[in-house]
Amino acid sequence: MKPGSDTSPGTANSGKRTTIYDIAHSVGTSPSAVSAVLNGTWRKRRISQKLADRISAVALEQGYSVNLQASVLRRDRSNIIGMVIPKYDNRYFGAIAEQFEQGARQRGYFPVITCTQRDPELEFEAARMLLSYQVECLVVTGATDPDRISDLCHAAGVKVVNLDLPGTKAPSVISDNFQGALDLTRLLLDDRGNVAGRSESLYFVGGRTSDHNTSERIRGFLHAHTERGLTVPQSHILACGYAAQKAHASLAALEHLPDGIFVNSTISLEGVVIWLSELPPERRQQIQYCCFDWDPFAALMPNCIGMAQQDVPALLEHVFSLIKTDLSSAEIKHVACNLRGRQPSQHAGYAS
Amino acid sequence: MKPGSDTSPGTANSGKRTTIYDIAHSVGTSPSAVSAVLNGTWRKRRISQKLADRISAVALEQGYSVNLQASVLRRDRSNIIGMVIPKYDNRYFGAIAEQFEQGARQRGYFPVITCTQRDPELEFEAARMLLSYQVECLVVTGATDPDRISDLCHAAGVKVVNLDLPGTKAPSVISDNFQGALDLTRLLLDDRGNVAGRSESLYFVGGRTSDHNTSERIRGFLHAHTERGLTVPQSHILACGYAAQKAHASLAALEHLPDGIFVNSTISLEGVVIWLSELPPERRQQIQYCCFDWDPFAALMPNCIGMAQQDVPALLEHVFSLIKTDLSSAEIKHVACNLRGRQPSQHAGYAS
DNA sequence: CAATACTGCTACATCGATTGAGCTTTGATG
DNA sequence: CATCAAAGCTCAATCGATGTAGCAGTATTG
Structure with a gap:
């Protein structure tokens, strides 16, 4: 018996947590036996059922729980x-x-x-x-x-x-930002196509050009324009950071209103939506947006025509399988996003 | 020198994490000194600046970081x-x-x-x-x-x-659910008051009556009705659990449409909003709701007339102060919610 | 009845960091 | 030159759990 050699008077459980030494003392056995019983290895260590039962009973009664700091320290895992x-x-x-x-x-x-x-x-x-x-x-x-x-x-x-x-x-697991942004931008350009007299480039709002996701999404955004013969002026890319306030400020500073906005994340979207809510209703209704990332409420807002939902289960599945197989190759795994366009019923109703 | 007594050939850092023993060995000093230097107690343990510097340098070079399992095991905290x-x-x-x-x-x-x-x-x-x-x-x-x-x-x-x-x-720290629900229900009843010919009770959707928060919110909800001489039939309390699907199903099962809904949480609100989006626009526009909890997008949805935002910073402030003072009195501390009504500009625009 | 096998348990070193109790060495003082 | 103090270290026990090695007993075999 090493730690806590003081034979406490009444119940063993006064102040300090109970340890295998306390239990061993109560039962009248060794700490090794207690440890083996409580971590399940007791069968192969040839502890009798009887002793195991007594130990389990006392452990339960004293509210024992392993000290994982000690356990982890000892084991390798x-x-x-x-x-x-x-x-x-x-x-x-x-x-x-x-x-x-x-x-x-x-x-x-x-x-x-x-x-x-x-x-x-x-x-x-x-x-x-x-x-x-x-x-x-x-x-x-x-x-x-x-x-x-x-x-x-x-x-x-x-x-x-x-x-x-x-x-x-x-190794890295990321969404296919290029393809997701491409799809999303096409959706927005299509939607706008239904309204006569609009041929200007869309706006891109939020994120940082220095970060990989943003630059890939911008690439998809630009590509969707290019394939329709549209050019995007530098001034239409508002990569102002992720914060809602920054998105809001960038939009508020514009000289004339955009008619379509590609929002880079729901964080930025918060700013966009507030900005929209401050506009007079008749102007507001002309402005459609789409957003990379998904949020159940944002998806049902009147001016939202689509969101790119990152496939979280699939992303994590890949993460865990990488962990298991231990590939240390620094490869990048791309996972497709789910494009979530507006439902017809919403389109008809909410937005009008 | 106790653990890892094998004098590894090249760099000390092959496979296993470096320990204070490795560093002590490299520097040619004792583990005690290394420990003292790296945890900052070295001044009072009278280790010379010179030795401290050497130890720090080697530790940095070898990318040492404490094994907190061992450290925590030894210390009491x-x-x-x-x-x-x-x-x-x-x-x-x-x-x-x-x-x-x-x-x-x-x-x-x-x-x-x-x-x-x-x-x-x-x-x-x-x-x-x-x-x-x-x-x-x-x-x-x-x-x-x-x-x-x-x-x-x-x-x-x-x-x-x-x-x-x-x-x-x-001890418990919770929001003032009764008052929050009361305020929110009043807001909704006031709003409805503007529309002629409506005097029915509102609906309450989401949560479980067995849980304290839900029952307090129902109490506030009922109180707001009572103070205006309205009675709420049992059938108007749809405490169907928190899940979005359940809220959706409960509403879908109603025989005729409610004109005002008190939603018990944003989780339930997801179901409510989807249900709304499936209604024909002209019916949908008649249905206002309020929601306990807050979400930046939900707050700007067309039919939302207000949300009760729980004061998270204040709640946590109380939690931490309880921890510090160690009051074990099982008292309940109530924290007021912030009532967030719809902005006038939104009201005018989005909802119409 | 001795040799062997097996059952049921205990002793002890160990994981890495911490810390009270020493043990040298140097410097200062009488 | 002894005496004492302080500076600058090291020793070794300790935290709680784990697991190998091994020690008594009992059962089985030749």
Whole structure:
């Protein structure tokens, strides 16, 4: 008997958590036996059913739960899988976090997610912290500088997968931003085609040109214009960052109103929608938009003609299979988006 | 030198993570000194600046990071603060998770959040798991059976606070659901008052009568009717659970259309909005609704006349102050909601 | 009845970091 | 030159769980 050798007077459970030593003491057996019984390896360690039952009973009665810090320290595996994510409070990242947890738990991992507000320094610190907690694997989502984190993980011998934004030093799983943006832009151009006298280029709002997703979406956006013989002036690309306020400000600064807007994310869309709501109704009704990402309410707003929903289950499926197979090839896996156009009934009603 | 006594040939960093023993070996000093230097206690342990510098340099070079499992095991404090939350993917819980993390980090804690899909068994298991990771404190959010978890925590000597749904065995911080629902219902009744020939009771959609929040909101809903001399028939309370599909189904089953709906959460609202979108436009325009909880897009939908936004920063402020002061009195702290009515410009435009 | 096999358990080293209790060495003081 | 203090370290126990090695007993076999 090593720790807590003080033979406490009444119930063993006063103040401190019960350990296998306490239980061993109560039952009158050894800590090894208690450990074996409580972690399920007791059959192959030839502990009798009788002793096992007594130990289980006492453990239950004393409300024992393993100290995983000690357990993980001793074993080689921690079973912890970490995720770094920029935000929780929008549908896309919320769904990623939620489904990641589910998937991890199903596969026997304990998921720990850290939210970093798109702050590069915090991203890096969070990754360090997760490594200190001995994660076996790290999923880095929407990081501004994934490669720096990949280096950290490689040094520690920890698997990394990038999700949503690609890196060059670890395998990445991302949406097919080009194709999604292309489809979405076509949808918007088609819709506008129904209205006579409009041939100007659409506007692109939100995101940063420095980030891979934004630049790919812009490429899709431009391509859809090109294939119809339209040119997009620089002034129509408002990659003002993701924040709602910035999108709002960019639109408010325009000299004349656009008739169609490609919104780069639901975060930016919040600004767009507020801006729209401030316009006089008759002007507002002329302005259609589409948005990359999906939100159930945004999808039913009057001026929304379509959204590109990223396929979160498929993205995560790929992440987990990469983790299992341990491909460290830094390849990029593209996953198609689901194009969600407006339902006919909505089109007829809501928008009119 | 205890662990890893094998003098590796080339770089120390081959396969395994570097430990203080590796660094001690490289520098030619003791693990104690390395530990002291790397955790900042070296000044009071009288380690020279010179040695400290050498150790730091080697640690950086070898990409060392503490093994927190070992560190936490040894110290009495883990600095981990846990949260159990039902979902991430709606604005309310997303905001809670995100701001909880921020607040925790600011206060020097390491936050670990677990999402339990409103499954009572998973809630309990998740709490057990967090206890196993030696959390110092647990915030239980929206749990179906918070008292069971409180018992568990008390047995382990861990502080608990209930958030969003109250319990009887630990202090709770919740929104003032009665007042919020009362205000919201008044808003909706006022709005309807402008339209001639409507005097029927509103409908209440979503949630479970067994849960505290729902029953308080129903109480507020009923009170607002009573104070205007209106009676609400049982058939107008559709507490069908939170899921969007259930709300949709309940409304679809109605014999004639309601003219005003009180929606119990944005999750239920998703179903309501889809149901609305399926109605012919002329019927749809007659139906106004309000919703407890807030969502930036939902707030701007044509038929939405107001939302009650729970004050997440204030809720969390109370949670953290409870944790600090350690009041184990099982009191319930009520926090007022922000009533967000529709802006005039929206009213005029979007809804018409 | 000795040799062997098997059952049922315990002892002890170990994981990596922390920390109270020393143990040298240097410097200052009487 | 002894004496004492302080500076600058190292030793070794410890946190709780795990698992290998091994020790008693009992049952089986020749």
